[in-house]
Amino acid sequence: MTREPEFDFIIVGAGSAGCVLANRLSAKPDAKVLLLEAGGRERGLYHRTPAAFYKLFKTKADWAFYTEPQAEMGGRELFWPRGKVLGGSSAINAMIYIRGNKRDYDDWNLPGWSYTEVLPYFKKLETHFLGPSEYHGGDGPLNVEQRRYTNPLSQAFVEASVQAGLKRNDDFNGAEQEGVGLLHVTNKDGVRHSAAAAYLKPVLSRPNLSVLTGARVYRVLMEKTRAVGVEYRHQGQMKRARAAKVIVSGGAVLSPQILMLSGIGPAGSLRQHDIPVIQDLPVGEGLWDHLALPVIWHCKTSVSLDRAENLGNLVHFLLGQNGPLVSNVAEAGAFIRALPDAPAPDLQYHFGPAYFADHGFTRPAGNYFTLGPTLVAPQSRGFIGLKSANPEANPRIQPRYLTEQYDIEVLRRGVELAREIASQKAFDAYRGEEAAPGRDRELEPYVRQYAQTLYHPAGSCSMGRVVDAGLKVYGSENLYVIDASVLPKVVRGNTNAPTIMVAERGADLLLSGGEKLQHGPGLGGVSQGG
Ligand SMILES: Cc1cc2nc3c(=O)[nH]c(=O)nc-3n(C[C@H](O)[C@H](O)[C@H](O)COP(=O)(O)OP(=O)(O)OC[C@H]3O[C@@H](n4cnc5c(N)ncnc54)[C@H](O)[C@@H]3O)c2cc1C
Structure with a gap:
């Protein structure tokens, strides 16, 4: 050498x-x-x-x-x-x-x-x-x-969040981060x-x-x-x-x-x-790291992305680079202050017009939508x-993870706020039963059992x-x-x-x-x- x-x-x-x-x-x-x-x-x-x-x-x-x-x-x-x-x-x-x-x-x-x-x-x-x-x-x-395809459920999430009192925000990377809107993506055509x-x-x-x-x-x-x-x-x-x-x-x-x-x-x-x-x-x-939690509802119609993997959509994607397969699943989002004294947003929502838990490995039959509250200002460190x-x-x-009680509080509040958003009028045509955590479940154990990395x-x-x-x-x-x-x-x-x-x-x-x-x-x- x-x-x-x-x-x-x-x-x-x-x-x-x-x-x-x-x-x-x-x-x-x-x-x-x-x-x-x-x-x-x-x-x-x-x-x-x-x-x-x-x-x-x-x-x-x-x-x-x-x-x-x-x-x-x-x-x-x-x-x-x-x-x-x-x-x-x-x-x-x-x-x-x-x-x-x-x-x-x-x-x-x-x-x-x-x-x-x-x-x-x-x-x-x-x-x-x-x-x-x-x-x-x-x-x-x-x-x-701007994604070439956006599912109607993602539009409903934005409207429902506005009905729940959030500000509409068309650009989280512009003048202000707080609010709700569709997410921009690193795609080309x-x-x-x-x-x-x-x-x-x-x-x-x-x-x-x-x-x-x-x-x-x-x-x-x-x-x-x-x-x-x-x-x-x-x-x-x-x-x-x-x-x-x-x-x-x-x-x-x-x-x-x-x-x-x-x-x-x-x-x-x-x-x-x-x-x-x-x-x-x-x-x-x-x-x-950021932890996220799946909060999931059954969807009353088949509009969700759960059944999007089919030949028709594949052809649509292959020939025109368009259609539901252009979805990055997390189509819409929101940044909010979950705890009143937060100096800036401590909670981010990732909205997916489909069942999304367990990194996508679990795919139950049916149609769903998922609000993923995500802890973006964690205190636990490893x-x-x-x-x-x-x-x-x-x-x-x-x-x-979760060695600081604060992190559990934010995620718990994230579930409550997700329920508030999902209960708004804009979701009336779609909202079925809550699939997860489910109304009879205690939230803290759910956070501990189901939170996962947001990577x-x-x-x-x-x-x-x-x-x-x-x-x-x-x-x-x-x-x-x-x-x-x-x-x-x-x-x-x-x-x-x-x-x-x-x-x-x-x-x-x-x-x-x-x-x-x-x-x-x-x-x-x-x-x-x-
Ligand atoms: C599943 C997933 C979803 C995500 N979603 C989003 C998202 O939607 N939006 C977003 O903004 N961020 C997202 N992120 C996070 C974002 O992609 C990462 O923060 C970012 O890519 C990190 O970049 P990096 O350069 O630090 O590391 P990486 O991009 O991970 O690159 C490290 C590279 O180094 C190579 N390497 C490591 N060790 C060695 C070695 N010893 N010898 C040779 N090569 C080595 C690895 O193979 C790898 O290619 C996601 C991440 C994951 C995993």
């Missing part, structure tokens, strides 16, 4: 953040970039078809993690899907486009990350159907659409627009960008506190690549694992696993830890604790973490757009670092394997 770095940048993980970085860093023609992804490519109909997102769970595009037993949830081990494919979780997600509340960014209280300072990056990343404005961008890589489709595919032919799929990074190579490259497994062989800068973008579950395997993490835990300690940092600690020093082993995922882990390599406001790992040189793990507090809303914003800003910071780019011959081209 030469001492000369082959690359200027090695990016570990081609998820929402990694795809942005690969695009923006390789836009500099003299920068040599290597992107390493453990999964394969987005292939097949399920990736394209919005209504089929949950059918990707437990396929080869999903890491299909489970949490440790949750003490406050009857010892349940919760399923945690995460994308293992180019595009990462953006290639299997529900495509809802939400930035979070302005207050989230201001409350981080970090130089360069206030809402006013991050807004230009949100605008830069999107081509928004509303066109360029104070709040929106008109020519960014990621396409944001009716099909999923993942970070890979938006950022990576258009630049795959750049000669200075090398992309390897089926390449699992085991650790960052450190010379004392300086990152000099990575060690990875590809096509059954261990390989090394050297770079001037290493960027870890493995997501909120695996970025902390990669750092810990490289000797950066809580010293006690690293020693337990015989990993030499390079930096004693609270890596993995302070994990946040951690990601090592189970073993084996880089192929899954890490420990311990969100410590938004964040904060496990938090800014201010593990990385600085420039996203560089404290006490290290040339080592960065850029993905959802750096959010110091999870935002009030879905986390794809915020992660892409972080990566846009991270790329800018890296490119404006002013350091001279240095590289040798590199790998060149695009290859896959594994």
Whole structure:
């Protein structure tokens, strides 16, 4: 191995953040970039078809993690899907486009990350159907659409919420977040627009960008506190690549694992696993996630999406990229303050015109609609830890859900408010019996038994604790973490757009670092394997 770095940048993980970085860093023609992804490519109909997102769970595009037993949830081990494919979780997600509340960014209280300072990056990343404005961008890589198909039940949810006293809001990413409205989606012409489709595919032919799929990074190579490259497994062989800068973008579950395997993490835990300690940092600690709860009604008519999987709708989708299969299931939403003293919305509703519980694995006969109250300003925090020093082993995922009573209160109130909304006139033509929790059930045990992740882990390599406001790992040189793990507090809303914003800003910071780019011959081209 030469001492000369082959690359200027090695990016570990081609998820929402990694795809942005690969695009923006390789836009500099003299920068040599290597992107390493453990999964394969987005292939097949399920990736394209919005209504089929949950059918990707437990396929080869999903890491299909489970949490440790949750003490406050009857010892349940919760399923945690995460994308293992180019595009990462953006290639299997529900495509809802939400930035979070302005207050989230201001409350981080970090130089360069206030809402006013991050807004230009949100605008830069999107081509928004509303066109360029104070709040929106008109020519960014990621396409944001008004869904081509919206079920009448979703319109009824919006009307019923207004009847229950909520404000109508046609753009949760505009002047105000509170209120109720239809959700905007990261689709292009009716099909999923993942970070890979938006950022990576258009630049795959750049000669200075090398992309390897089926390449699992085991650790960052450190010379004392300086990152000099990575060690990875590809096509059954261990390989090394050297770079001037290493960027870890493995997501909120695996970025902390990669750092810990490289000797950066809580010293006690690293020693337990015989990993030499390079930096004693609270890596993995302070994990946040959003919990959601299914509140479900029978629907009196067959209008719901439950029976949408049929040949006619498939033909409609294949020929015209339209019809019910364009639905991303969570078609409408609302942001409200469930507890009166909340400084900003603490509850988000995801409305689905179908039965949606247990990640879509349970599909009972009949027609339904689901209001999913979601805890967006949680207080419980957990951690990601090592189970073993084996880089192929899954890490420990311990969100410590519902360890704060506040979180239970918000979800409980979420069920009561859902009932208030569902009882309004706009639902009269549709509303049947309450299917879950059911009127005779106590709410707190229901919360503990049926809450599930809304798939938004964040904060496990938090800014201010593990990385600085420039996203560089404290006490290290040339080592960065850029993905959802750096959010110091999870935002009030879905986390794809915020992660892409972080990566846009991270790329800018890296490119404006002013350091001279240095590289040798590199790998060149695009290859896959594994
Ligand atoms: C089922 C689901 C539904 C969701 N729905 C929405 C939604 O509707 N709207 C929304 O805004 N957000 C949603 N999210 C959340 C959002 O998609 C994520 O917050 C976002 O994609 C996180 O981006 P990331 O770059 O941090 O990580 P990821 O996108 O998960 O990317 C990490 C990448 O790194 C790779 N990797 C990890 N370790 C290694 C290694 N050692 N070597 C090589 N490669 C590695 C992984 O395979 C993966 O491709 C959803 C997420 C899921 C899972």
